Amino acid sequence: MIRVGEILYTNVHPFFFYMDREKLSAHSHFIPSIPARLNVAMSQGEIDVGAISSFAYGENAENLVLMPDLAVTSHGSVGSIFLFSKVPIEELDEKKIALTHSSATSIHLLKIILQRFYGHRSIVYTTMMPVYQDMLAEHDACLLIGDDAIQASWREQGQMYVYDLGEKWYHFTSMPMTFAVFAMRKQALEAEPGALRALYHDWKQSEEQARVNGYEQLAQSVVKDHGGDVGFWQGYFQNLQYRFGRKEQRGLLHFYRLAYEEGYLPRDVDHLSVWDSDIGIHSIN
CATH class of the missing domain: 3.40.190.10 (Periplasmic binding protein-like II)
Structure with missing residues (x-):
């Protein structure tokens, strides 16, 4: 059974809103919590995969692999x-x-x-x-x-x-900032590649469906839990970026470099380990 960390903040909702949890429950157990607790759980091997703070990946990069093109980023205002x-x-x-x-x-x-x-x-x-x-x-x-x-x-x-x-x-x-990444423990990838592939596709499909729908259904759900109005939440989700391409990767590596120079990271994280279901793990500098 794959243990899946689920951040309890609205900024990751697009990845989870349309997931087929019943289907995924055959091999995945979801563990909702705040980012700080999930960061610790990932580092201690208590969860296998999920969204964590991007800083937490930098602290434990040698044991983790990033899922491709899944992240919470902003090119300017993040709004939260x-x-x-x-x-x-x-x-x-x-x-x-x-x-x-x-x-x-x-x-x-x-x-x-x-x-x-x-x-x-x-x-x-x-x-x-x-x-x-x-x-x-x-x-x-x-x-x-x-x-x-x-x-x-x-x-x-x-x-x-x-x-x-x-x-x-x-x-x-003048760089994007990545606040959360989707990471998995290397041991979990070796043990359960099929289950992790299924999770990845559901996360990707959920985010795409939310975007195509203009985040309207998602916004309506968030209003019930957190207040505000549908228009505000639609604008909030539309302002965020949920991709993790070359620009976002460069911005994250720059953040890691400054964090290392300021003494917040024990080592310089000069590359990212990213998983590709076709070619395996590859390094991005």
Whole structure:
């Protein structure tokens, strides 16, 4: 049985919304959780495949293989990863920032942006539960991701300085940013290639169907769970990119390079291991 990690955020919903779970249940068991927990589960061998934070792949690249052309990326605004600040971003040095405990990629992306692009190297960071009011009670800014970030942006519009990290990354690098990748453990690929191939095709087909339908049915479902309106959620999904082509790969490798230079990764991840069902695993530099 393949253990499948399923991120509990709307940004990956297009991959899961139209999946034939009944058919896949013959060989796959789905484990829903937040990205940070799935990252740990993948590194400890508790799940075999699924969407994880792109930073988590960088930490464990020697044991993982990426599925082709499946990712959550943005070419600019991502719409669900926000820094909320009481002061302009240029004035955050020597201030205190609360970080969500839910993700690895966004935390390190924020630190890279503030350190490399703004020169802020004296910020005090605290990781905590993603509760907006608690985070800002004793901090000058807070980082939220996913549905927590979206709902906070609705409430705080015009009340705080709000910065989209995807937009900031693109402004300074002119590169896409990849926030989540679909990875599998090498041992699982050796043991269950057929089951993983079936999962890959269902993920790909679900995303394509959601896109062809203009994300309307998906948006209607999300409104019931998270509020907002159909138009907002359609625009949100349409703004994101769900491919992982050469541009996205180059952007991710650049992120890894900066993370290594800043001391956040123990080694320089200078290539990506990507699976191809026809030719096997190949390296992308």
